[in-house]
Amino acid sequence: MKAIEISHVHKSYRSLHALKGVSLSVEQGEFFGLLGPNGAGKTTLISILAGLNRADSGRVSVLGHDVVSDYRMARRLLGVVPQELVFDPFFTVRETLRIQSGYFGLRRNDDWIDEVVANLDLTSKADANMRALSGGMKRRVLVAQALVHRPPVILLDEPTAGVDVELRQTLWKFISRLNREGHTIILTTHYLEEAESLCGRIAMLKFGDVVALDTTRNLLKQFAGLQLALSLSGAPLPPALEARRIPGRPAEQGIRLRLSGYDEVEGILATCREAGCVIEDLEVQKADLEDVFVQIMRREGAVADTAMESVA
Numbered sequence: 001m002k003a004i005e006i007s008h009v010h011k012s013y014r015s016l017h018a019l020k021g022v023s024l025s026v027e028q029g030e031f032f033g034l035l036g037p038n039g040a041g042k043t044t045l046i047s048i049l050a051g052l053n054r055a056d057s058g059r060v061s062v063l064g065h066d067v068v069s070d071y072r073m074a075r076r077l078l079g080v081v082p083q084e085l086v087f088d089p090f091f092t093v094r095e096t097l098r099i100q101s102g103y104f105g106l107r108r109n110d111d112w113i114d115e116v117v118a119n120l121d122l123t124s125k126a127d128a129n130m131r132a133l134s135g136g137m138k139r140r141v142l143v144a145q146a147l148v149h150r151p152p153v154i155l156l157d158e159p160t161a162g163v164d165v166e167l168r169q170t171l172w173k174f175i176s177r178l179n180r181e182g183h184t185i186i187l188t189t190h191y192l193e194e195a196e197s198l199c200g201r202i203a204m205l206k207f208g209d210v211v212a213l214d215t216t217r218n219l220l221k222q223f224a225g226l227q228l229a230l231s232l233s234g235a236p237l238p239p240a241l242e243a244r245r246i247p248g249r250p251a252e253q254g255i256r257l258r259l260s261g262y263d264e265v266e267g268i269l270a271t272c273r274e275a276g277c278v279i280e281d282l283e284v285q286k287a288d289l290e291d292v293f294v295q296i297m298r299r300e301g302a303v304a305d306t307a308m309e310s311v312a
Contacts, residue, residue, distance in 0.1 A: 083158040093125055
């Protein structure tokens with residue numbers, strides 16, 4: 001039985017087709033990444049999975065329980081950490097978690113609440129009012145709320161957005177422990193280094209479609225490879241090397257070129273010198289998930305542009 005099964009899901013908002021027949025599944029015990037640019041359809045898919053929205057067509061289930069026809073069990077099996085900071089300002093941290101336990105019919109849950117609070121470094125704030133907490137502490141409480149009923153499937157929607165390094169380390173240590181103990185984790189994040197280090201498999205969405213779905217290792221092998229980072233002066237990059245250029249990241253300095261192997265470096269440098277370039281700095285790098293993400297998104301953008309031109 002799959003932890004999550006999403007089959008041919010469509011969702012539209014008037015003229016916007018947010019999800020275009022999305023299908024994917026997540027195995028029990030996986031640490032799965034769901035990535036995509038803003039507007040890709042991630043939030044819509046998460047809302048449908050969490051029961052906050054309903055698909056126009058298709059089926060979504062949590063451990064075999066349909067999120068529409070068997071919504072009570074589906075929601076009991078799922079813990080969701082939302083992207084937005086949502087809290088009741090009239091209760092303390094411990095009261096908030098006890099109330100959340102009550103939603104799931106858990107009357108004597110204080111031992112687990114204490115363990116969650118301790119693992120998220122919230123013990124000193126357990127009796128503090130929610131409105132007195134910093135943004136980072138409130139986000140820790142959101143994580144605790146999602147875990148308070150011990151769900152086998154945990155959905156984290158941008159859990160470390162705008163938080164400090166300490167919280168990230170604390171959160172990932174605890175979540176990784178839960179994953180090792182058998183919990184299924186689904187993560188959406190714009191911090192791609194987190195997804196690369198944590199997720200065994202990744203799906204990428206763009207324009208409501210799944211444009212990549214594979215293990216993290218295979219994605220890195222298929223789309224990335226080696227790169228040569230160069231800082232040049234005196235003359236621009238020779239036209240003969242333009243086909244190797246990797247699109248730059250925001251605020252990135254210098255030039256990055258694709259390599260098939262280390263033996264290509266000497267020839268590239270010779271071509272640059274013959275064109276009058278002065279090589280001020282160079283470094284051979286292994287590509288990361290951010291490079292893969294940029295390549296896939298640009299590829300899909302180019303495919304979409306070609307399709308629009310053919311229709312026109």
